[in-house]
Amino acid sequence: MNAPAAATPGAGELLDRVAALLAAHDPATTDRLDFLRARFDAGLAWIHFPEGLGGLGAPRSLQPVVDAALDAAGAPGNDPRRIGIGLGMAAPTILQYGTDEQKQRFLRPLWTGEEVWCQLFSEPGAGSDLAGLATRAVRDGDGWTVDGQKVWTSSAHLARWAILIARTDPDVPKHQGITYFVCDMTDPGVEVRPLRQITGEAEFNEVFLTGVRIPDTHRLGGVGDGWRVAQTTLMNERMAIGGTRVPREGGMVGVVARTWRERPELRTHDLHQRLLRLWVDAEAARLTGERLRQQLKRGRPGPEGSGMKLAFARLNQELSALEVELLAEDGLTYGDWTMVRPELVDFTGRDAGYRYLRAKGNSIEGGTSEVLLNIVAERVLGLPPEPRNDKDLPWKDLPR
Missing domain, CATH: 1.20.140.10 (Butyryl-CoA Dehydrogenase, subunit A, domain 3)
Structure with a gap:
């Protein structure tokens, strides 16, 4: 006979957990980072995530209840605008496709803001047609060697990690030969250059990847399955x-x-x-x-x-x-x-x-x-798609 499933926490239980967190870690006397780590470990970071990964498997709609109670107590926040790419893009992708080891390694420092993330997707010749990207990842023993250029990369000058898609098979149609990786932005082959915008600032960057080494343990999803990821x-x-x-x-x-x-x-x-x-x-x-x-x-x-x-x-x-x-x-x-x-x-x-x-x-x-x-x-809306003449052609045969 199967054991009964654990009950989903309701608002009352969540508030009890908030009270326990505040009792053990007074925001007035606890270091900001220590408090954020304790909040994550208590499952009160993103409550809809699984237990052990900053959540409790609770309804996402109850997150404002937790946030309001912590705000009222003067608890520090994790500065979500600064780490928005990690929170809004990297985290849900790691949660869905990452291994247990990847989830344990990346999610906690991502949420606390200890590690900033950026997104290495767009390229000079692959913006709107992202699947046409040319950055190459070649298998090299127990890892991959990556060469290419990315552009319009927000926060690359601040980032510790990047979510990266690269072409691993040029002999198949463009959507099929892409693989998804986590890239270490401190690798010596990563060069970040500012792109000055119409505002006068440079929040965006262009990123050059030259012989960047990525271990296969930093791959998300299957080889060639990067487009789906x-x-x-x-x-x-x-x-x-x-x-x-x-x-x-x-x-x-x-x-x-x-x-x-x-x-x-x-x-x-x-x-x-x-x-x-x-x-x-x-x-x-x-x-x-x-x-x-x-x-x-x-x-x-x-x-x-x-x-x-x-x-x-x-x-x-x-x-x-x-x-x-x-x-x-x-x-x-x-x-x-x-x-x-x-x-x-x-x-x-x-x-x-x-x-x-x-x-x-x-x-x-x-x-x-x-x-x-x-x-x-x-x-x-279910309308007919536009004609795509390159849909079934190998990427290497596409005009560029």
């Missing part, structure tokens, strides 16, 4: 970018609405109508995101996240343009066009000029809007 990363990435939980009138629409209320002399009928329309669109997107998050099971989003990311990009760009127009000549000022290497993107803490310029990247990063429209059309 990468889909988990990409779906989570789009939810992380476009599906972040925000309060009503939060994010960019809140910034513009506040300016509208504080500067009545700037108002016109036309701007008023545009703001009303965008406020309604932002609220519809927020509620859609809430419903989509409620549908997630075990942290594995589907193609619907592409629709959320599309809405996020459009709203950010339209709202930032409206803000610049609303501010008139004040909207043309720009605080500081200085070459810096920021740790995170701060939309709400900067001036209108920065928001307007930085929002232009929202329709590129995390998948271009054109690609996401195709995904929504084919995988959400």
Whole structure:
């Protein structure tokens, strides 16, 4: 006779666990990193993850209950914006495809922020057509040797680890010959160069890989199965970018609405109508995101996240343009066009000029809007796919 399954923790039990954590590790006297490690070990990091991996197998919807109780007690956070790539992309991929050893090694320091992650996917000749990537990984004894170039890599200048896809078989169609790895960014063959953006900053990078050695124990999924593994990363990435939980009138629409209320002399009928329309669109997107998050099971989003990311990009760009127009000549000022290497993107803490310029990247990063429209059309609406003449050709025979 099988043993009964353990009951899923409810809100009451979670709050009891929070109280026990706080009693054993007073946030006022406990070192920040020590507290975060203890929180992870108590299963209160991401409660929907399995026990022993920072979670309790509890419903994802109860995470705000835990977060609110810890915030009220003055507990330190893990600075999620700084480690967003690790939290939103690497972690769910490792959870789904990683070995037990990989999960134990990577998830805890990822969540506590001890180790920052980046994403080595896009290449100069493989952005929208990611499956056309040319970075090569060649089997070398008990590991792999990787050579190639990646681009638009956020946080590469801060990262300890990277999620990497590389071509391991050029003789099969492009989607079939890709393998997924965890790359050590401290390897001597990794060179990170800044890419200065329209904002004047360089949060992005280009990364050159020359003879980088990756042990086979750092491979996620099967050899040649990297495209399937990468889909988990990409779906989570789009939810992380476009599906972040925000309060009503939060994010960019809140910034513009506040300016509208504080500067009545700037108002016109036309701007008023545009703001009303965008406020309604932002609220519809927020509620859609809430419903989509409620549908997630075990942290594995589907193609619907592409629709959320599309809405996020459009709203950010339209709202930032409206803000610049609303501010008139004040909207043309720009605080500081200085070459810096920021740790995170701060939309709400900067001036209108920065928001307007930085929002232009929202329709590129995390998948271009054109690609996401195709995904929504084919995988959400069930429309016929576009013709793809290269679908069955070996990668080596494709024109480049």
